[in-house]
Each structure stands twice: as C-alpha cells, then as structure tokens.
Amino acid sequence: MELYTYFRSSAAYRVRIALNLKGLMADYRYVHLVKDGGQQHKPEYLSVNPQGLVPVLVDRGHVLTQSLAIIEYLEETHPQPPLLPKDALGRARVRALAQVVACDMHPVNNQRILKYLETAFGADEAARKLWYRHWIIEGFKAMERLLTDNPDTGKFCHGARPTLADICLVPQVFNANRFEVDLTPYPAIKRINDHCLTLKAFADAAPEKQADVA
C-alpha cells in the first residue's frame, strides 16, 4: 500500500493512526501542501487524486480517497484489531463522534477555506485565528458533552479500545493546540487524547514524527 500524506494534514494523520493500529505497512508519498504553491495542485498529483486533497491510499493499484472511507475500507479488509465496536448502536455512536470532527469541525478550518476568507473578505491572521478557534470550540463543546453524558465513554471515546472516534479526535486536538485553544473546559477530551498518545500507534503518526515535517 501507498499513502499520500502531508505531516500536518489531519485527515492524513487519521489514516496514519489507523494503519499503525492495524499493524499495516504503507509506503509514504509526501505531498507538501504549501511548498511550490501546493504540490497537491500539480498535474502529477491530480492524476492520482483529481480532487487535489490528501490523503490517498493506493491498495493493489486501487486509488482510495476520503479519510473516513479509507479507514472503513481498512476495517473491512483487515478486521483485526477492530476500530469499530460490534453492536450497531455502538458503531453509530463512534461514527457520530468521528463525524463531529470530520464533518462539523475539520472541513470548515481547511486550508482552502482560510485562503478564501483572506482573499474574498480580507480576513487577516487574527481574524482567521478567531474563525479557526470558534469552530474548534463549537465542536469540542458538543464532543465534550457527548463524552461526559454517556456511560460508554471509557479510557477512550468508546470503551477500553481505540476506535475511529479517537482516530479523529487526536489530530483535531493537535490542531487545537497549534492554534492555542485552551483545553481546560474539555477535560474528557484532554484525558482521552493524552491516553491515546501513550500508544505507539498514535504517537508514531504525529506530525512532528513524520519524515516530511518542515
């Protein structure tokens, strides 16, 4: 397998964690989202993924896009260890937690969105930081409630094993720290994130551990 990745992309970070948790090896292909005006816009990369986004996983010549779809694919093709619980309600809860991050938080703070804010609305760095933090705070408020109000929350977002929810949460906490969001109001999120990072699968996937870190 080959993974097209960028150290700071939180969608790529998710797939790196999933591969590590599954004990799967992939050759990393580095796509620098800033250098050269963004290598994701170059014809070589667009021929791999016309959408110009990372990550992409190539498995036996098949090109897979969208981090959550990739992780569900890994789950179906390499079921052990599982990244989703067995029961339908548990699976729905884990997927919903993952989607709070992947649908409600991350897309809104994507690099291309911040660029549009700058270009079209003249949003300076301070205004963009406010925007970024606002959506992290909105999402973490919801997530914290979903985690604290539910007896299924354990050492991880759901029970005693890492799931898709943790895989989405940890890269989002990385972003929050990068943008200096105070995590004090989110003790459950902080506790789970800290616990995840004690696992080698999570720690090795971190941006600062990547060969393309700049």
Place this chain on the structure above:
Amino acid sequence: MELYTYFRSSAAYRVRIALNLKGLMADYRYVHLVKDGGQQHKPEYLSVNPQGLVPVLVDRGHVLTQSLAIIEYLEETHPQPPLLPKDALGRARVRALAQVVACDMHPVNNQRILKYLETAFGADEAARKLWYRHWIIEGFKAMERLLTDNPDTGKFCHGARPTLADICLVPQVFNANRFEVDLTPYPAIKRINDHCLTLKAFADAAPEKQADVA
C-alpha cells in the same frame, strides 16, 4: 422511530431518502431552523441533541446523530435493500463519493457558517451567494470527474441501484438549484439526479413535499 427533521436541511433530507428506500416508517418531528430564532437552539431540542443540529433519529429510545452515521446504522439494522455495495472497494468508492458531499461541500455552506460570514466579515447576500456557489462548484467538479472516469458509474453513482452516494448527491443538487448554480458542466451529476428523482423514495423526501415546508 422518530426523525427530527427540517424540510430544507440536506442532512435530514438524506435520512428521509434512506428511510424511504428501506421502506421504514418514522414519525417526523419538525424543528424549524429559522422560526423563533431557530428552534434547534431551544432547551427542548438541546435536550434531544446537545449539538443543536438536525437530523436526529430516535430508535427505541436511543438517540442517533450525524446523518451518515444514522444511515450506516439503518444499513446494519435493516440490510435490505442495501445502500452500499457488497465489495470493499465498491463500498469505499460509494462512501468516498458521499463524503465529497458530506465533508467537503455541505459543512462549509451550513447556515451557521453563512451567519458567521455575515456577522464577522460583513459578507452581504451577494458575497454569501458567491461563497456558497464556489464550494458547490469545487465539489461538483471533483464529483463529476469521479463519476465520469469510472466504469462502476451506472444509472446511479455506483451501478444500477441507489446507494449512500446518491442519497448525498440529490440533496446537494437541490441546494445547487436553489442557489442557481448552472449544472450544464456536470452532465453525469444531472443525469443521475434526474434518474433518482423518478423514484418515489427520493421524490417523497424532497423539501417541497414535507409537511413543514414554509
């Protein structure tokens, strides 16, 4: 089952289609996202979903959130007719197409985002329309390529039966039409959307058919 829905919410629209395709009945509870300053912000609704977003599906007392997680739950608990193909690669393709809409397009054009643009950056209606159309066009360009470059595309996004991808696409085309996006550059999207709407399951879920249409 009970579905908390708003006629114009495209995430709720997705779940309405899925329920119809599965032949499942749900009592609709209407949450008006504009009236009374937004009924989703009221304590009664926040006690159902603290995130203050629609849709919510309640199944035997269990509260399920996030449209894609809800639809995967319906797929697991009511497998017939299937909304995902059988093979892992096909499932990954369908989920990726769904996520182009659900992660890359829809969240960025959410009502709360448009409100922030207005409040923080003084974006007037014309500027907000440009924003809205921009992200639809970006997403549809990618989607059109993914649909035309792939032999698995059929009468529907994937083969000869409706899947999760169509369930996400049709509400997004509804939004595009509402914001007067010219669909001429996206013949595959237009063809598939038109075909879906010939099915009663899709047609009955349309915003204009809902009891809460305003």
